[in-house]
Amino acid sequence: MSLEPDPFARIRASFARQNAMVLIRASLSAVERGRAEIHLPHWDGIEQQHGFIHGGVVGMIADSAAGYAAMTLVPEGASVLTVEYKLNLMAPADGTALIARGEVVRPGRTLIVTRAEVVAIKDGREVSCALMQQTIMVMPGRAEK
Numbered sequence: 001m002s003l004e005p006d007p008f009a010r011i012r013a014s015f016a017r018q019n020a021m022v023l024i025r026a027s028l029s030a031v032e033r034g035r036a037e038i039h040l041p042h043w044d045g046i047e048q049q050h051g052f053i054h055g056g057v058v059g060m061i062a063d064s065a066a067g068y069a070a071m072t073l074v075p076e077g078a079s080v081l082t083v084e085y086k087l088n089l090m091a092p093a094d095g096t097a098l099i100a101r102g103e104v105v106r107p108g109r110t111l112i113v114t115r116a117e118v119v120a121i122k123d124g125r126e127v128s129c130a131l132m133q134q135t136i137m138v139m140p141g142r143a144e145k
Contacts, residue, residue: 008031010071010076011031011036014068014079014144015028015064017144018064020060021060021064024040024045024046024061025040026038026040026061028068029099031068031072032072033073034069034104034107035069035103036064036066036067036068036071036072037100038064038068038099038102039098039099040053040057040097041096042095042096051094052093052094053093053094053098054093055089055093055130058093058098058100058118058129059085059132061098061118062100062102062116062118062130062134063085063134064100064102065100065101065102065116066100066102066103066114066116066134067114067134067136068102069103069104069114069116070102070104070107070112070114072104073107074112074138075140077140078140078141078142079142079143079144080137081136081137082134082137083136083137084134084135085132085134085135086133086134087131088130088131088132090128090129090130090131091120091127091129093130094122095120095127096121096122098118098120098129099118099121099126101118102114102115103115108138109138112136112138113133113134113135114133115131115133116131116132117130117131118131
């Protein structure tokens with residue numbers, strides 16, 4: 001049995017402080033060095049007029065998954081902030097749940113480039129519905145609220 005503390009406890013604590021993620025019922029399901037995964041159940045409060053999960057919500061979970069992937073690579077005492085992202089919505093977010101998988105493409109001291117894929121779970125299989133590329137700014141010595 002390992003007594004080593006959770007190396008990603010600060011990422012989990014940060015996610016718990018994100019009221020926007022609580023509002024949409026998202027959960028941080030996996031976190032490892034350079035990667036993070038967010039799960040979101042499909043419920044009527046996040047639907048658009050056709051019954052699909054709203055594209056803005058798809059962007060929210062992609063942004064957070066990739067941002068937390070980046071945060072796994074910054075030193076303790078630093079935080080991260082999204083500078084920009086581009087999201088391609090490739091198919092309706094239609095299924096029982098969404099999974100956003102974020103990963104670091106290029107780590108850097110001041111900027112980190114990431115990407116995320118969002119898949120919808122439909123009929124027991126994954127259907128890719130969005131791809132995102134993102135730039136993250138590292139903020140040394142800047143604690144979260």
